Amino acid sequence: MSQINNISSSQHTKETFNYIRLLNELRRVGAHFIVNIPTIVFCGSPSAGKSSLFELISGIKLEICTRCVVELRLTESVGTWSCQVSLRKEYDENEKRLSRPIETKFGDLINDINQVGLTVRRAQKALLNPTQDNDRYLEWNFNCDELKSDDLDFTKNVVCIEIKAPNVPNLSLIDLPGIIPHKLDLGYCIVNNQTKKQLMEDIKSEDDIKFEEANLVEVEFFEMGESWNSFYSFEKAGINQLQQKLAELLIQAIEKDLPDIRKSVEDKLDEVCRDLESIPMQLSDNSKIEFYRMVKNCSTIIKTETMSSNDQIELWKSFNNKFTQFKKELYVLRPIFSIGCEINTNKKLSTAKFDMLDDFIEDHTIIENSIDQLQQITEAQLSEKISNAGVRLLPGFTPYSAAKLIIQENQAKWKKPAVNCLNAVYEVMLKLVNSSVEKTFSRFPGLIEKECKDLTGKQMDLMHQMELANHPFTLDKQMMLNLKMTYLYSLQQAVKNENKEPSDALEIVALIMAYLKFSIKRYVDNIAMTIIHFLIEEFSKKIEEKLMDIFVHNDEESINKLIKEDDSTKYQREDMLNREKYLKEVLDKIIKFGI
Template sequence: MELRLIESPETWSCQVSLRKEYDENEKHLSNPIETKFGGPIDDPDKVELMARRAQKALLNPITKSNEYINWDFKDKDDSQLNNLKFTKNVVCIEIKGSDVPNLSLIDLPGIIRHTEKIEDKKFIPLTEELVKEYIKNEKSIIIATISCKDEIDNQAVVTLAKEADPLGVRTLGVLTKPEMIEKGTHNIWLRIMRGEAHQLELGYYVVKNPTKVQRAENIKSEEARLIENEFFEQEEPWNSFYLRERIGVKNLQNKLSELLIEAIKRGLPDIRKNVEDKLNKTFQDLGKLPIQLSDSPRIELFRMVKNCSKIIKEKTTCSNDQTELWKLLNDQFAQFKEEFCALRPVFLIRTSFIGRPRDETFDILEDFIENRKNNATARTMIQENQVKWEKPAMNCLNAVYEIMIKSVCETIETTFSRFPGLVGRMEYKVRTWLEECKKQTIDQINFMYKMERTTYPFTLDKHRMTVIKKEYLNSLHRTVRNENRNPTETLEVMALVMAYLKISIKRYTDVVSIGFRKGSGYPRVP
């Protein structure tokens, strides 16, 4: 049960509500539901009955709660008729008035250790789990209600409070039933009240509440407080106890109100930060709202198309820190280059070679048993390697196409989100245009591919060709020297092929990649 006390200039009033935090299967709801149970109450003596009715409603979730608003509890075995014997859902009581202190309390169920029926044993861990769940919050104050009828060490609430608050900095002890203390044992409880035993930073208070008989007779709050005052003024040793400010419900109430105010003050920095964060989030959300539409559809359509074009241009030109698109494209270009590097020929210089499959290698020693000419052999090797160039280029083109489609369509959906019908039309137009760009790029790839394959191996960069060939040749000589072989003519061909492929592959991948970026500008190959 949750009790919310609110100081207000209005006349005294009370509103009982039901807060459902768990469903029928005791699973926690992501969004708890709080609903009013009955109307406002203006008589304090009617609150207890309405609270019992609210508990009845929560314990019978299959029945509409409104059916219990006027429940009379005439049946002595009424509690045995409930669908549930325990629930984690909460009865909320909100009280307002001029003499009401600002205070919020949660009355947790008593911790049980034994049950009359075996089937009710399941409620023992449930009640303990519920108590632990509430008191583990480090910002809450634990009010440990300790009965003077039993020894303090035997009371479960003390153990749970120590587990949740080992240093005792947020636990306040409240001794109840002081009239049940046996004669000659008062000193045990007085030592606790003085802080000499079971010390708590917030200390202890002692109160006397109405007995069961008095509650059954519907004793009023004012009368209960008078009886309490008479007890502490007349009974020994309470009438001579010097810590008078820690005796009675009224003093406890004032202390709790004081602790609440202190807790609020301590939490003000966090509250202020949370408010500022939410305010900033609100401003950000407001900034994301679309601007107000004008009265001219044509102007609005032109504005949205222009804005969409502007965003796409920023993405494709990396303006305003829009680099995400080019990160994806560059990853594809890097993969494109890696695929070409993997196409370089592998030459066998030994009969036992573990590596590429046979049809992807050139056995130079076997080639030259037939005395092929160097230039013809090199040209054949180069052309056989170039056959494989088309596939990685097309793979890269398809990947770039998908990236562009996704990026442009996302921009369209964002820009035209207020007009779903227009989104589909714009996406169709863009897909058609990008498909045409893709076809043009395919033509460019085919043009470059045919140009590389149908012409004799050629480059104007003869100096670089010579340097690279020499580097390969030196490396090959070192390799075959370890094998006790020196096929000079063969090594010349190998170095020539590797040097030319290095230059031509770089040329081809660069030009094809530029073609991907431009999307047009190369003549069509018939």
């Protein structure tokens, strides 16, 4: 029976040793920065007896006024007693939390238990003077003015005391300075005295902390200075019972929380990996190769974005909106022809209005709202222009110069809406280019643009000059003839009830209406196609050429300056990579443990 008990005890010791070792490793690599790690914490008012209890559990005399966090790691092992003191830096000199802790050994392995207190005191001295080299304090001799000579009164950084020895409990606990922390990590087991009630109230007041009173281990402190060892005879008192109870609670908390800790680490690792994908890759050492790669990448993005495919409907929706706006601006510049005669009874002119573009715009609200504001060309005005043409005409013939004059007067107004359209599409392109360049060159100062807009503007000027040429022109004579005859019939119908013969003016009106309708539609399409070809498509072709021109005509030093990465991107990437590294390290330790 005794042998069975020994085997059982040995197996339990091994399990607790493994759990405590895992807990210490997780804290060492910074797991407590990202997830809640079960931890026993001593906290309370100054001189409440925390350090005295801490010394009894550890078996060492610290003899310090605790002005930093002290972490004790007890591990049962075979062999002789040994202790290693380390410093874990979790905050910088301005008390800003680091991205991950940095733990370094403070001095050599200690084999004399009487040397631990002085070494811990020196380690705390090093933490309280963060601007100094730690090695300066390895052999430090203290004096009475010690407190005045420190940079800090207190620090959140940690002195770690790792003790390995036979017959010590497998336990890990933390001694806080004499300040009640405002927030505590979920899962802390807290040993406290008179401040327990206040602590519970503080914790419960925090909405984001779940608190279970069962996690508190209440230990009644007797009179200060009274030895805990004097209570060994009581069944539920004494240091041995406390050590056993704390170890049991800590192991239970670790067993219970490890699956949740693993899931939390995995979730945070996934989040960091997603963030890393949005950060540009680190540059290679060869600046020319790097620049070439970025040029190809940028031009590919722009080409892909400007392809009129189902995948890019939003971009082309923006382009088409600008073309539609151009069409509307041109539409409201059209003339309206008023044909009719005066009614003597009311002394008003009863006219029929003819709009050659009534089928040009789908938005009929624009048609209804625009007619009264448009240029009105009356039959009388046309008759006057015919008369001023100074040409003797046989009956049935109309002066071509009068028609040409009215057409060119209208065409002269088309350039402004065309330029407005070019500028509007250019703005959309500029956003696309800036976005594409941002994706590739966002971390670099200055590259790119404008040539294609100027080329497009020149092509549009050429088209406008062709429309304003001396002779209105089309090869589609049949269409012109059909339109003219349709309008002429409508015009004649408007005056037939007046018992008047159709005037020469009606012939000219029909001709002008037919040509303007044809040429406006042609102009709208041609301007849109010019912008698409010379601005949108041509830019996507020339952007790579333009960027490569920078590459060819600059030496390596100049290219290095062009693609010099800004510090914010560099630091962001380094921070993410650092977080990824230690999250993987934490996860690896948990997986290897078997969770």
